[in-house]
Amino acid sequence: MTKVQSHMTMSLDGFIAQPDDQVGELFEWYEAGDVAVPSANERVEFRVDAASAPILKELTEHCGAIVAGRRLFDMTGGWDDRHPAGAPVVVVSHTVPEDAAERWPRTVFVDGVAAAIERARQIAGERDVTIASATITQQALALGLVDEVCVSLVPVLFGEGVPYFAAFDTGHLLLEDPEVVQGKRAVHLRYPVRRG
Amino acid sequence: MTKVQSHMTMSLDGFIAQPDDQVGELFEWYEAGDVAVPSANERVEFRVDAASAPILKELTEHCGAIVAGRRLFDMTGGWDDRHPAGAPVVVVSHTVPEDAAERWPRTVFVDGVAAAIERARQIAGERDVTIASATITQQALALGLVDEVCVSLVPVLFGEGVPYFAAFDTGHLLLEDPEVVQGKRAVHLRYPVRRG
DSSP, X not given: OOOEEEEEEXXXXXXXXXXXXXXXXXXXXXXXXXXXXXXXXXXOOEEEOTTHHHHHHHHHHTEEEEEEEHHHHHHTGGGGGOOTTOSOEEEEOSSOOTTHHHHOTTOEEESSHHHHHHHHHHHHTTSEEEEOOHHHHHHHHHTTOOSEEEEEEESEEOSSSEESOOOOTTOOEEBOXXXXXXXXXXXXXXXXXXXX | OOOEEEEEEEETTSEEEOTTSOOTTGGGGGGSSXXXXXXXXXXXXXXEOTTHHHHHHHHHHTEEEEEEEHXXXXXXXXXXXXXXXXXXXXXXXXXXXXXXXXXXXXXXXXXXXXXXXXHHHHHHTTSEEEEOOHHHHHHHHHTTOOSEEEEEEESEEOSSSEESOOOOTTOOEEBOOOEEEEETTEEEEEEEBOOO
């Protein structure tokens, strides 16, 4: 059964980036150990601690498609069409870049969050869909389309920045107790979204 | 050695209360189990799960003085001079209530965060000082007066409310990797503040 999950690395005070979009100390856990975890993009190498390695492997190996916002796509140059998790990316965007067919042949552009997640589900097959942008996560949570919220919680207070979560009109959103993995420079938390 | 720590129960998106100051689902963990933890205030009873009990006992037993803001003091009626943690309360306040001597004989009123923490240290002796208000925590963190940041992290997204942390002028505040205890309806995280 395909699961739709979001995964972000977040400061203890809720930020996934500084106001200038830089990640500051957030990604230190990706190179805080000596266990190599393969990435599909040769420009990205993970070397994590022994506790973080299985969860990172699982997030990577189980991922059948990634849903990202257009802003993240633009900021990363579309990961050169090779996202480190190794899966095709579905970009939520009103427009398709002119050179998309040549530069990002594996990447799909879909207008609207619900449609993008549906498309990602088709691509993922038996594997999971991972949402990689905060704004898309927020919209998908409000639409009830997220099965699991994953957070790699980093021991730092940013004070200000780009938040993982945002206000929504639907009242409090209840989660189940999480799976907890204590890694180096990140505590990994996987919260199933409560249903019914 | 007296340690100055803050402890708050916080939603995954960083809030310690709703916009109307109510705690919503946050305090469910205080009654989510069948292990009774004594409180110094007979109106407050804790019944927590087996994993949460030792950390709650430790927070309570090691607490030699509590520092609270005036707003929290007013909201709780000054805990009737008997804070559940059993320790005297030092209230940061510009003014002293007229009936303080009769209604709150154990409670101390001090003008200013640094002075209040210093006074609480004297009262605590060998035991710890616990900061129980978010605004006081924020000011104490900015002043470098906090040794440990404790969070009972609850699996709920509020969307809006009263935040635990706030912006500060001193850049990112780095914490050490936390002690982690996985309780029912709360993951307890104790972060030493990084020094130097």
